[in-house]
Amino acid sequence: MTTLHFTVNGKPIEVEIRENEYLAEVLRYRLNLTGTKIGCNEAECGSCSVLVNGVPVDSCVYPALKADGCEVLTIEGLADSWKAEGGRMKDELHPSREAFILHPLQEAFVQNGAPQCGFCIPGILMTSKALLDHNPNPTDHDITAALKDTYCRCGGYSFIKDAIKAAGEKMQHPDQPIRPVGLPETKAPLKVIGRPLPRPDAVEKVTGAAMYTDDVSFPGMLHARTLRAKYPHALIKRIDTSRARALPGVAAILTADDIPGEKNHGLVINDWPALAYEKVRYIGDPVAVVAADTREIATAALGLIEVDYEPLPVVSDPVQAYQPDAPKVMDSGNLLKHIKVRKGDMTRGFAAADVIVEDTFRTATTEHAFMEPECAIGRVLDDGKIEVYVGSQIPYQDRSQIAKCLNVAVEQVRVIGCLIGGGFGGKEDIAGQIHVALLTRATGHPVKMLYDRHESLLFHPKRHATVIRVKIGAKRDGTLTAVETELYGDSGAYASLGEKVMTRATTHSAGPYEAPNVQADCYAMYTNNPPSGAFRGFGVTQSAFAVESMMDRLAEALAMDRIELRRKNALKVGSVTNTGQLLRESVGLLECVDKVESKIVELQQMGDASLSRISFAPHPVPGAPHRLRAWGLAVGYKNTGLGGGAPDKSSAEVELRADGTAEVRTSSAELGQGLPAVVAMCAAEELGLPYERVRVLLSDTDCTPDGGPTTASRQTYVTGNAVRYAAKTLREAVAATLAEKYDVPPDSIRFEEGLARVSGHTVPLGDAAVLMKNEGRSPKALYEYWAPKTQPLGTGGDMHFGFSFAAQAAEVEVDTQTGEVHVLRLVAAHDIGRAINPMALQGQIEGGMIMALGNALTEEFIVEGGYVFTDYLARYKMPSIKHAPEIISFIVEDETADGPYGAKGVGEIASIPTTPAIANAIYNAVGVRVMSTPVDQDKILLALRRGEHETR
Amino acid sequence: MTLWEHYHLPRSVDEALSSLAAYDGRACVVAGGTDLLLELQQGRKPPVAALVDVTRVSEMTQIAETDGTIYVGAAVTHTHIVASPLLAARATCLVESCGVVGGPQVRNVGTLGGNVAHALPAGDGTISLVALEAEAEIAVSGRRSAVSREWRPVLSLFKGPGKSALDRSRELIVRFRFKGAGSGEGSAFKRMMRPQGVALPIMGMAVWLKVSGGVVDEARIALGPAGPTPMRATKAETYLSDIPLVDDVLPQLADLVLQDAQLRTSPHRATADYRAELIPVLLERALKLAHRRAATGEAVPEGLGM
Numbered sequence A: 001m002t003t004l005h006f007t008v009n010g011k012p013i014e015v016e017i018r019e020n021e022y023l024a025e026v027l028r029y030r031l032n033l034t035g036t037k038i039g040c041n042e043a044e045c046g047s048c049s050v051l052v053n054g055v056p057v058d059s060c061v062y063p064a065l066k067a068d069g070c071e072v073l074t075i076e077g078l079a080d081s082w083k084a085e086g087g088r089m090k091d092e093l094h095p096s097r098e099a100f101i102l103h104p105l106q107e108a109f110v111q112n113g114a115p116q117c118g119f120c121i122p123g124i125l126m127t128s129k130a131l132l133d134h135n136p137n138p139t140d141h142d143i144t145a146a147l148k149d150t151y152c153r154c155g156g157y158s159f160i161k162d163a164i165k166a167a168g169e170k171m172q173h174p175d176q177p178i179r180p181v182g183l184p185e186t187k188a189p190l191k192v193i194g195r196p197l198p199r200p201d202a203v204e205k206v207t208g209a210a211m212y213t214d215d216v217s218f219p220g221m222l223h224a225r226t227l228r229a230k231y232p233h234a235l236i237k238r239i240d241t242s243r244a245r246a247l248p249g250v251a252a253i254l255t256a257d258d259i260p261g262e263k264n265h266g267l268v269i270n271d272w273p274a275l276a277y278e279k280v281r282y283i284g285d286p287v288a289v290v291a292a293d294t295r296e297i298a299t300a301a302l303g304l305i306e307v308d309y310e311p312l313p314v315v316s317d318p319v320q321a322y323q324p325d326a327p328k329v330m331d332s333g334n335l336l337k338h339i340k341v342r343k344g345d346m347t348r349g350f351a352a353a354d355v356i357v358e359d360t361f362r363t364a365t366t367e368h369a370f371m372e373p374e375c376a377i378g379r380v381l382d383d384g385k386i387e388v389y390v391g392s393q394i395p396y397q398d399r400s401q402i403a404k405c406l407n408v409a410v411e412q413v414r415v416i417g418c419l420i421g422g423g424f425g426g427k428e429d430i431a432g433q434i435h436v437a438l439l440t441r442a443t444g445h446p447v448k449m450l451y452d453r454h455e456s457l458l459f460h461p462k463r464h465a466t467v468i469r470v471k472i473g474a475k476r477d478g479t480l481t482a483v484e485t486e487l488y489g490d491s492g493a494y495a496s497l498g499e500k501v502m503t504r505a506t507t508h509s510a511g512p513y514e515a516p517n518v519q520a521d522c523y524a525m526y527t528n529n530p531p532s533g534a535f536r537g538f539g540v541t542q543s544a545f546a547v548e549s550m551m552d553r554l555a556e557a558l559a560m561d562r563i564e565l566r567r568k569n570a571l572k573v574g575s576v577t578n579t580g581q582l583l584r585e586s587v588g589l590l591e592c593v594d595k596v597e598s599k600i601v602e603l604q605q606m607g608d609a610s611l612s613r614i615s616f617a618p619h620p621v622p623g624a625p626h627r628l629r630a631w632g633l634a635v636g637y638k639n640t641g642l643g644g645g646a647p648d649k650s651s652a653e654v655e656l657r658a659d660g661t662a663e664v665r666t667s668s669a670e671l672g673q674g675l676p677a678v679v680a681m682c683a684a685e686e687l688g689l690p691y692e693r694v695r696v697l698l699s700d701t702d703c704t705p706d707g708g709p710t711t712a713s714r715q716t717y718v719t720g721n722a723v724r725y726a727a728k729t730l731r732e733a734v735a736a737t738l739a740e741k742y743d744v745p746p747d748s749i750r751f752e753e754g755l756a757r758v759s760g761h762t763v764p765l766g767d768a769a770v771l772m773k774n775e776g777r778s779p780k781a782l783y784e785y786w787a788p789k790t791q792p793l794g795t796g797g798d799m800h801f802g803f804s805f806a807a808q809a810a811e812v813e814v815d816t817q818t819g820e821v822h823v824l825r826l827v828a829a830h831d832i833g834r835a836i837n838p839m840a841l842q843g844q845i846e847g848g849m850i851m852a853l854g855n856a857l858t859e860e861f862i863v864e865g866g867y868v869f870t871d872y873l874a875r876y877k878m879p880s881i882k883h884a885p886e887i888i889s890f891i892v893e894d895e896t897a898d899g900p901y902g903a904k905g906v907g908e909i910a911s912i913p914t915t916p917a918i919a920n921a922i923y924n925a926v927g928v929r930v931m932s933t934p935v936d937q938d939k940i941l942l943a944l945r946r947g948e949h950e951t952r
Numbered sequence B: 001m002t003l004w005e006h007y008h009l010p011r012s013v014d015e016a017l018s019s020l021a022a023y024d025g026r027a028c029v030v031a032g033g034t035d036l037l038l039e040l041q042q043g044r045k046p047p048v049a050a051l052v053d054v055t056r057v058s059e060m061t062q063i064a065e066t067d068g069t070i071y072v073g074a075a076v077t078h079t080h081i082v083a084s085p086l087l088a089a090r091a092t093c094l095v096e097s098c099g100v101v102g103g104p105q106v107r108n109v110g111t112l113g114g115n116v117a118h119a120l121p122a123g124d125g126t127i128s129l130v131a132l133e134a135e136a137e138i139a140v141s142g143r144r145s146a147v148s149r150e151w152r153p154v155l156s157l158f159k160g161p162g163k164s165a166l167d168r169s170r171e172l173i174v175r176f177r178f179k180g181a182g183s184g185e186g187s188a189f190k191r192m193m194r195p196q197g198v199a200l201p202i203m204g205m206a207v208w209l210k211v212s213g214g215v216v217d218e219a220r221i222a223l224g225p226a227g228p229t230p231m232r233a234t235k236a237e238t239y240l241s242d243i244p245l246v247d248d249v250l251p252q253l254a255d256l257v258l259q260d261a262q263l264r265t266s267p268h269r270a271t272a273d274y275r276a277e278l279i280p281v282l283l284e285r286a287l288k289l290a291h292r293r294a295a296t297g298e299a300v301p302e303g304l305g306m
């Protein structure tokens, strides 16, 4: 041990540390300054950025002793640093709280909606502070250079840019208000619904106060680590933990034999061993878990566990997996599910076609790379009840899965949600939840299991790699006669949500078109790759790439305008989908296409006033003829809700408090998408309360009713509705109470500004709550909302209760000397029913498109023979601010009758048409069709050189 | 697992070398740590007993000029290099190459010495040092810890990919020196990244030119990865001497560079074919830029921070 002397946030600090600690560890775990986040431990993501002597460094790889004698500024000191610099400003968000001063950056981030999940925000703020300190008027280029290696996976780059500029202005002109972000036009707002309000948790996310799971700790807490498989496919012959057990500081080592109950977990099929027994099926399979006094000891213990394996042949791709002689991943074989869509008569359909096009596309496995790696903490209470702290997308299902493995009643387990630093579908499956529960029971101590980035990459389910064949027949006028698709999906070692994901890929594989004859076959296959599961877009991202690429090819074959071709076949009210669903309302696809088309025409007319429709022709960059620009377009659709006959419900409770605030409670999860704002707004609208007076409590299985899984773009719809109806029920109860007291009809009472207006009297809602209590009524209401019923695939009828639609166009620039591709602009229109909070909505839209841009251009999770190559972030590149194009966004509000205020889901649709729009633009620019994602500049250049027209 | 036990922050070269010597090969020099610490953490290097941090050795953190020779301390950070008006004007390629290393956080701690000692064939700063024909001052602790110093050409410090010729138990780089650009001299650096896969440049190239009366008097072309170590394209350099740089000679020059280059396919990074396509492109871009700088004497570094 040695003493580190330094200044942290203006205060001199002396702290005893080991000589090999990193600055981030000292700040987080010794000084309890948990605002500094660790996203990767490899100087890649920038989450851990703090200022040392005024310049940003990655504290995760910065030896703490390097900071000896230095001044360190962390997010916790940002606001005070502003005060110390003499900065003064009113807190615009909370005018009543004079004392609460934020740095202009923090203020601008809050007001401009920059934080989504918030995990990246401390690092981004610190990096931005260093920028503004010497350059208060940064250009886009300056900001991009400063934030180049500070990633936001929620993709809020344009919000971040705007907020930084606004903060710079504010620093120079403290008396002026913060310049608001530009948002797309939406319908006139109601009292609260439809207004761009900051998220309720925004302030804590910009001050570092926000608590994610690894920020929580308990006295006496042990640290756990997981031993993972050595081979992608092998029999386990023997596990010997005796040497590891003997290591001082080791409290427990558990293997599958120590699981008292159900040994497997699984969201749909129980096929995933919590700890591997008999065999391992992928390289991330957990074989044993260790709890020890420190993480270092736990890590050392892993190295002492002896496991004898008998390696088995590896199944490494879904097409191979389907061959009869392929090695078997599961005893039952490799076929997880054959999914079929049948409509009409294919032979007749193709016979009626004048033109038929057919080709096969491939998409890569991709990784969520949420900025916050998984963490779970288990704690056994005196009465034996187990608490698990975790950032999970499905708290109630976690609870039942934990209880089953522990062989206890569900009431014996409480899952408490912490803030989630991004999920995108990747935090639905069990990560460490079961293991910490087992370990805390075994040791009696609280136990924390934190995955580092490397482990997170190896372990959690990914986006399916697919092979998709599309065959389309059409009449000369463009009318589709038949669409046939065949998909292979790599579902990896365990089922996870693989079947559901590939079902969505399949049902959406003919695009948002009405074709009379459709046949789709999908083979979701087990392999020895990491499992595939839910990931924003849920399979549709992949099939949209294939079908929308083919629609452009069909337009070319027909010599027809590609927009006209899409218009002609687009789904509209009255269409019947491939699965036999009659669309009765809320199909805004054509309006989306119109909006995008007219915007691009407008943009192009600046260069050539004679244009009346979009030109998809390539244009060289003036002065650089080797750089060619062109636009490309694609459309897409995505269901809202679980669909397929699954009961889709959500419960929420709303309670009025004596202090005039209301609390909304539901277990639904906030992953950064903005649910707390949505539910607070629904409650505020119905109760006539100011938005700031609604508190939101999420994700606690003891205190919040079950909101169901946060998946399938469903929460705004189902939980929004649950809250809205709960609040309405509560309002009616308040009205009934007041009506009795003042002897007026209940519907004569008006609710506004937190007051009930009862014929001449105004009663604050807090008083009404007290009155209700005094009368023995409870000022709260619980509502269980059931979404409209759906039908299983193959039975016809409504497979889904709603669809969101989008049209997107990308302008790309391809360098014909190097093959480099840049996306310059994205123009997009999304039909999401109704914009509840236009700011949060825009965050989802831009974030979804940025993520999809990564899917198109940068991201590929590479697995070779079952071994993961991309096991560090340095090898898995997601889009940085450098890749973020200008985004021009339109909102189409084609309301759906049952949605809250007409809203449908938005979480996924934005990430669906982007990839094919970019791929189509590349083809339009240089005549090379991208047949597999991600786009490879290497292949594009070589295709150009060889005169080829596609990359395989 | 303990990646290192002790951390030393010596104030002088002698102190640094005696710390190194004390551990008898079980200690390692660290500067910014942006390469070394990741290698330790990811198990690509075995744990060490001690790290000897050289970033507080003042003679290693200076940028200075004496009689036309520029000295850059080995522990000077990329940020410091980019901010130096002296280097921008007189060693433009070095500023351009250090200006594209990582992001600000990495440049704020990563050093030029670390870039060289890490010995990748495509270290950005390294490639520019090679084009500048830089030398490195190596301090060596001999028996009974007598410290001696010697200047060696930067190119001689490389044995193979990731293999430095330095004896890590008793040698360290103190500083670099090279001649700053005079009149008629200019340099430029260009590189190509790939947005997917491994975060390493797939080709980097630095060019230094001396021109007079419309012809190139002397050319130096450094590139990597085009072999196990950074390299000079000597055939092309010779060809370019005493002729004017006109578009017509570019194809021939590119061919000559390709003759010297040993291009490889690195899995998930770039194919040899693709690299071969890039060489003429980078060559043209870097040559023209360096030529313009040499001819006009104006040198504003390009592409910094991107």
Ligand SMILES: Cc1cc2nc3c(=O)[nH]c(=O)nc-3n(C[C@H](O)[C@H](O)[C@H](O)COP(=O)(O)OP(=O)(O)OC[C@H]3O[C@@H](n4cnc5c(N)ncnc54)[C@H](O)[C@@H]3O)c2cc1C
Pocket (backbone or CB within 6 Å): A042, A043, A044, A149, B028, B029, B030, B031, B032, B033, B034, B035, B036, B037, B054, B074, B075, B100, B101, B102, B103, B106, B109, B110, B111, B112, B113, B114, B115, B116, B117, B118, B122, B123, B124, B125, B166, B171, B172, B173, B174, B199, B201
């Ligand atoms: C996110 C990220 C992005 C990066 N991007 C780039 C890039 O674009 N281009 C690029 O070239 N590099 C890049 N790097 C690599 C690295 O940052 C640079 O090579 C940097 O210059 C290394 O310097 P350092 O001081 O951090 O070296 P260290 O990690 O401290 O040391 C590297 C090696 O050099 C030795 N060493 C250091 N100083 C001396 C000395 N004075 N004498 C003898 N031996 C010494 C060490 O013992 C060690 O073996 C990147 C790294 C990261 C993490």
Ligand code: FES
Pocket (backbone or CB within 6 Å): A037, A038, A039, A040, A041, A042, A043, A044, A045, A046, A047, A048, A049, A058, A059, A060, A061
């Ligand atoms: S860069 Fe430090 S945590 Fe990612």
Ligand code: FES
Pocket (backbone or CB within 6 Å): A114, A115, A116, A117, A118, A119, A120, A121, A151, A152, A153, A154, A155, A156, A371, A421, A422, A672
């Ligand atoms: S808000 Fe940036 S990663 Fe979520």
